[in-house]
Amino acid sequence: MKKIILILALVLTLTNCSRDSEPPLTLPPGAEPSAKIHNDRGLSHYEKGRYFDALLEFTQASVADNSTGEIHFNIALMLHQRSEEKRAKERFELARKFANGNKTILESGLLKKYLNRE
Numbered sequence: 001m002k003k004i005i006l007i008l009a010l011v012l013t014l015t016n017c018s019r020d021s022e023p024p025l026t027l028p029p030g031a032e033p034s035a036k037i038h039n040d041r042g043l044s045h046y047e048k049g050r051y052f053d054a055l056l057e058f059t060q061a062s063v064a065d066n067s068t069g070e071i072h073f074n075i076a077l078m079l080h081q082r083s084e085e086k087r088a089k090e091r092f093e094l095a096r097k098f099a100n101g102n103k104t105i106l107e108s109g110l111l112k113k114y115l116n117r118e
Contacts, residue, residue, distance in 0.1 A: 020109070032068075061074075067096045069100060072091045073091070073095035096115065
Protein backbone atom coordinates (compact mmCIF):
# COMPACT_ATOMS: atom_id res chain seq x y z
CA MET A 1 0.00 0.00 0.00
CA LYS A 2 2.81 2.43 0.86
CA LYS A 3 4.45 1.73 -2.49
CA ILE A 4 1.24 2.57 -4.35
CA ILE A 5 0.89 5.86 -2.47
CA LEU A 6 4.54 6.71 -3.12
CA ILE A 7 4.20 5.94 -6.83
CA LEU A 8 1.01 7.99 -7.06
CA ALA A 9 2.68 10.93 -5.31
CA LEU A 10 5.64 10.72 -7.69
CA VAL A 11 3.37 10.64 -10.76
CA LEU A 12 1.37 13.64 -9.51
CA THR A 13 4.56 15.56 -8.78
CA LEU A 14 5.99 14.84 -12.23
CA THR A 15 2.68 15.77 -13.86
CA ASN A 16 2.55 19.10 -12.04
CA CYS A 17 6.19 19.84 -12.82
CA SER A 18 5.63 19.38 -16.52
CA ARG A 19 2.73 21.84 -16.65
CA ASP A 20 3.53 25.43 -17.28
CA SER A 21 2.75 27.17 -14.05
CA GLU A 22 2.80 30.56 -12.42
CA PRO A 23 2.52 31.33 -8.72
CA PRO A 24 -0.74 32.58 -7.23
CA LEU A 25 -0.98 36.24 -6.28
CA THR A 26 -1.44 38.17 -3.08
CA LEU A 27 -4.28 40.65 -2.88
CA PRO A 28 -3.72 44.37 -3.31
CA PRO A 29 -3.67 46.73 -0.30
CA GLY A 30 -7.13 47.58 0.93
CA ALA A 31 -8.65 44.27 -0.20
CA GLU A 32 -11.80 43.06 1.53
CA PRO A 33 -10.56 41.57 4.85
CA SER A 34 -12.37 38.23 4.61
CA ALA A 35 -11.19 37.78 1.02
CA LYS A 36 -7.63 38.51 2.14
CA ILE A 37 -7.84 35.92 4.93
CA HIS A 38 -9.05 33.21 2.54
CA ASN A 39 -6.57 34.19 -0.16
CA ASP A 40 -3.69 34.06 2.34
CA ARG A 41 -4.83 30.62 3.47
CA GLY A 42 -4.96 29.57 -0.17
CA LEU A 43 -1.39 30.79 -0.67
CA SER A 44 -0.28 28.78 2.35
CA HIS A 45 -1.94 25.62 1.04
CA TYR A 46 -0.40 26.22 -2.38
CA GLU A 47 3.10 26.54 -0.90
CA LYS A 48 2.58 23.18 0.85
CA GLY A 49 1.41 21.51 -2.36
CA ARG A 50 -2.19 21.20 -1.19
CA TYR A 51 -3.73 22.49 -4.40
CA PHE A 52 -7.29 21.32 -3.78
CA ASP A 53 -7.31 23.06 -0.40
CA ALA A 54 -5.87 26.15 -2.07
CA LEU A 55 -8.67 26.06 -4.63
CA LEU A 56 -11.26 25.86 -1.85
CA GLU A 57 -9.77 28.87 -0.05
CA PHE A 58 -9.45 30.94 -3.24
CA THR A 59 -13.07 30.11 -4.01
CA GLN A 60 -14.08 31.32 -0.55
CA ALA A 61 -12.13 34.52 -1.22
CA SER A 62 -14.16 34.91 -4.40
CA VAL A 63 -17.38 34.59 -2.41
CA ALA A 64 -16.20 37.41 -0.15
CA ASP A 65 -15.07 39.59 -3.08
CA ASN A 66 -15.98 38.66 -6.64
CA SER A 67 -14.43 41.74 -8.25
CA THR A 68 -10.73 41.24 -7.57
CA GLY A 69 -8.66 40.00 -10.49
CA GLU A 70 -6.02 38.35 -8.32
CA ILE A 71 -8.61 36.02 -6.79
CA HIS A 72 -9.94 34.94 -10.18
CA PHE A 73 -6.36 34.51 -11.40
CA ASN A 74 -5.53 32.26 -8.44
CA ILE A 75 -8.63 30.13 -9.03
CA ALA A 76 -7.74 29.89 -12.72
CA LEU A 77 -4.24 28.64 -11.82
CA MET A 78 -5.67 25.90 -9.60
CA LEU A 79 -8.19 24.88 -12.26
CA HIS A 80 -5.38 24.80 -14.82
CA GLN A 81 -3.45 22.42 -12.57
CA ARG A 82 -6.54 20.22 -12.39
CA SER A 83 -6.80 20.27 -16.22
CA GLU A 84 -10.22 21.93 -15.99
CA GLU A 85 -9.56 24.04 -19.05
CA LYS A 86 -13.05 25.41 -19.68
CA ARG A 87 -13.46 26.62 -16.11
CA ALA A 88 -9.87 27.93 -16.03
CA LYS A 89 -10.55 29.99 -19.17
CA GLU A 90 -13.68 31.49 -17.59
CA ARG A 91 -11.69 32.53 -14.52
CA PHE A 92 -8.82 33.91 -16.61
CA GLU A 93 -11.40 36.04 -18.45
CA LEU A 94 -12.65 37.37 -15.11
CA ALA A 95 -9.08 37.92 -13.94
CA ARG A 96 -8.40 40.07 -17.00
CA LYS A 97 -11.70 41.93 -16.59
CA PHE A 98 -10.95 42.79 -12.96
CA ALA A 99 -7.14 43.12 -13.29
CA ASN A 100 -7.32 46.84 -12.55
CA GLY A 101 -4.02 47.36 -14.38
CA ASN A 102 -2.15 44.52 -12.63
CA LYS A 103 0.62 43.73 -15.13
CA THR A 104 1.28 40.32 -13.58
CA ILE A 105 -2.23 39.30 -14.59
CA LEU A 106 -2.35 41.14 -17.91
CA GLU A 107 1.05 39.84 -19.03
CA SER A 108 0.58 36.29 -17.75
CA GLY A 109 1.66 33.67 -20.24
CA LEU A 110 -1.01 31.25 -19.05
CA LEU A 111 -3.75 33.85 -19.27
CA LYS A 112 -2.67 34.71 -22.82
CA LYS A 113 -2.49 31.03 -23.72
CA TYR A 114 -6.05 30.41 -22.53
CA LEU A 115 -7.60 33.56 -23.95
CA ASN A 116 -5.89 33.39 -27.33
CA ARG A 117 -7.28 29.92 -28.07
CA GLU A 118 -9.94 29.66 -30.73
